[in-house]
Amino acid sequence: MGDKVDDLPRLDKAQRDVVMLGIATAAIILFVGIGGTVMPQVARHWLDSSATPPDTALVNALLLNIALIIFGWRRYVDLRKEIEQRREAEEQARHLSQIDPLTGCLNRRCATEKMMNALAAIGDTQYAAGFVMIDLDGFKEINDTNGHQAGDEVLLEVSRRLKSMTPPGGDCARLGGDEFAFIMPLVKDDPDSLELWACEMTGNIARPIDTEVGSLEVTISVGIAVHRPEEPIENLETAARKLMRRADLAMYQAKKEGRNRFCWFDLSMEAEARIRREMETAIRAGLERGEFTPHYEQQIDLETGQLVGFEMLARWHSAELGEVSPDIFIPIAENCGLIGPLSEMLIRRALIDAQSWSPSLTLSINISPVQLRDPWLPQKLLKLLLGSDFPPHRLDVEISEACLQENLAAVQTMIVSLKNLGVRVSLDDFGTGFSTLTQLRTLPFDRVKIDKSFVGELRRVAQASPELMHNREQQDHIVNTLVSLGQGLQIPITAEGIEDASILETLRGMGEMKGQGYLYGKPEDAAAVVKRLSELDLLAENAVATGAQPAPDPDHRKSA
CATH class of the missing domain: 1.10.287 (Helix Hairpins)
Incomplete structure (x- = not known):
């Protein structure tokens, strides 16, 4: 108009x-x-x-x-x-x-037009058209840590290096944020030259970049998709967008494989993306229908054998898909931004369920790394606690060790905010994230949980071969070291993945700690937990009738 x-x-x-x-x-x-x-x-x-x-x-x-x-x-x-x-x-x-005003590269709109022109020029020639998607690894952390001025300097230098490597007849574009792309003609029977060029490009970008705040390093994840002459084209714009989407899928595959690398598009990626979209739709529908429920895994004091608490775990029984593993739906929920609503809904139900438990029992909940980036997480958790009238000191928030590698300062601030609510904070998956001794001393964790991948190998093997015995001794040594480290820092220990009596026997010889695993039973729903606690006389109503008092906090740091 x-x-x-x-x-x-x-x-x-x-x-x-x-x-x-x-x-x-x-x-x-x-x-x-x-x-x-x-x-x-x-x-x-x-x-x-x-x-x-x-x-x-x-x-x-x-x-x-x-x-x-x-x-x-x-x-x-x-x-x-x-x-x-x-x-x-x-x-x-x-x-x-x-033109992108910051870098001088082509913008997204022009990149699509160039891709259409490249596809139109293929015809029946020996050439193909390629689209190369590039994303900077960890650029958000550079911006957050060093400021947007340093981020712009990194973008300018990266664009300069990329433009210097533009092949003849190709074009370099910035699609937005930290995403770049190449539109390039290719000889259809010569993929090796493209791989060599991609290797050289990733190495070139990985070189340090001088900025006003000092030298910074950034790597790239690259996805490559090629349209060949034998593939039919009904609509140029549709074909161009399809090729760009395929390169994007390949780029995300490169990120999943470890970043700082390139990856060719494969049709299986498209099938996986379709499944993920369907799964995302099913998760949204499942949230509306209340299909997600909390289950509870027992936590036992290994020295006394007494039940001391439960860890809340998410379970999903979908009307269309049946039982879906958390290993499948949780990463998808994290990627599509649904992990926050899903986690809050489960925590709310778990806090209500735990009201019927004895005051001596604790409730552990897992916080996703995505949620940990939310500055309003402590306030949301406080609202849930107030809404359910659940004592904060009975709640244990578990944070994965991998979170410490993202932004230590932000994690430290979040932990302090959570502890100010009165809740306990535990380090989950201890041993898998390469946390340093300095981090463990700096961060005020109330407990560390040894990852089940280490604990599960502590089996007593009768008449085992020398090789198996050697592997077992290595695992014993690793777990013993982790336990000793926790004890040296005066941080209580929980061992996950206790699946048989031999593991339990080994752990008991390493000192005081909690434990959990299938040896004590699989995670149960709220009704099964109430039945179990009734048999153990550990329901809240029984505690009130007998005048039992809440058990003292077993996770306090002992004095030297």
């Missing part, structure tokens, strides 16, 4: 110019006609004063014609200048509409 309004003054001006052109043309015709009559009379009268003077009306008409011709000519010159200026402005606007 705005373009149409802007065009109205131009249309009126053009109409006036047409009228002026008509007037000027008529003036020239009249000048020729009148001039042929008046000019001889003027000449005769100028040479002979006694001659009859020219007709005054005709002389005035001639002068008016001359004025109109001069005015028309000047207007024509001005119009030519205006048209030229307008053409230059439109050309500049067109150029700016295709």
Whole structure:
């Protein structure tokens, strides 16, 4: 609508110019006609004063014609200048509409058009069209830690390096944020040269970048998709977007495989993406229908064998898909932004369930790394605690060790905020995330949980081969080291993955700790937990009737 309004003054001006052109043309015709009559009379009268003077009306008409011709000519010159200026402005606007203002690369819109042109040029030739998607690894952390000015410097240097590696006939584009791309013609029977170029590119970008805050390092994940001449094209724009989407899938596969690498598109990636979309839809529907439920795994004091608490675990029985493993639906929920609502719903139900338990029992919940980035997480957790009237000191928030590698300062702030609520905070998956001794001393964890991948190997193997015995001794040594480290820092220990009596026997010889695993039973729903606690006389109503008091906090740090 705005373009149409802007065009109205131009249309009126053009109409006036047409009228002026008509007037000027008529003036020239009249000048020729009148001039042929008046000019001889003027000449005769100028040479002979006694001659009859020219007709005054005709002389005035001639002068008016001359004025109109001069005015028309000047207007024509001005119009030519205006048209030229307008053409230059439109050309500049067109150029700016295709260029990313920060890096000077093509923008997303122009990249799509270039991709369409590349596909249209394939024909039956020996060439193919390729799209290379590039994403900077960890760029958000660079921005958050060093500021957006340093982030812009990194983007400028990365774009300069990428443009310097643009193949002949190719184009470099910035699609937005920290995403770049190449549109390039390829020889369809020569994939090796493209792989060599991709290896060189990833190595070139990985070199340190000098910024105002010092030297920074960034790597890239690269996805490559190729459209070959034998593949039919019904619509150029559809084909271009499809190729770009395939390169995007390959890029995310490169990230999953460890980053700082390239990956070719494979049809299985498209099938996986379709399944993920279907799963995301099913998760949304499952949340609305209340299909997700909390289950509870027992936590046992290994020294006394007494039940001391439960860990809440998410379970999903889908109406369409049946039982879905948490290993499947939790990563998808994290990627599509549903982990927050899902976790809050489960925590709310778990806090209500735990109200019927004895005050001596604790409840452990897992917090996703995605949730840990939410600055409002402590406030949300406080709202859940107040809404369920659940004592904060009975709640244990478990944070994965991998979170410490993302942003230690932010994690430390979050842990302090959570502890200010009165809840306990545990380090989950201890031993898998390469946390340092300094981190463990700095962060105020109340407990560490040794990952089940280490604990599960502590089996007593009768008449085992020397090789198996050697492996077992290694696992014993690893777990013993982790336990000793926790004890040295005066942090209580929980061992996950206790599946048989031999593991339990080994762990008991390593010192005081809690334990959990299938040896004590699989995770149970709320009704089964109530039945178990009733048999153990560990329900809240029983505790009130007998006047039992809440057990002292077993996770306090012991003095040296």
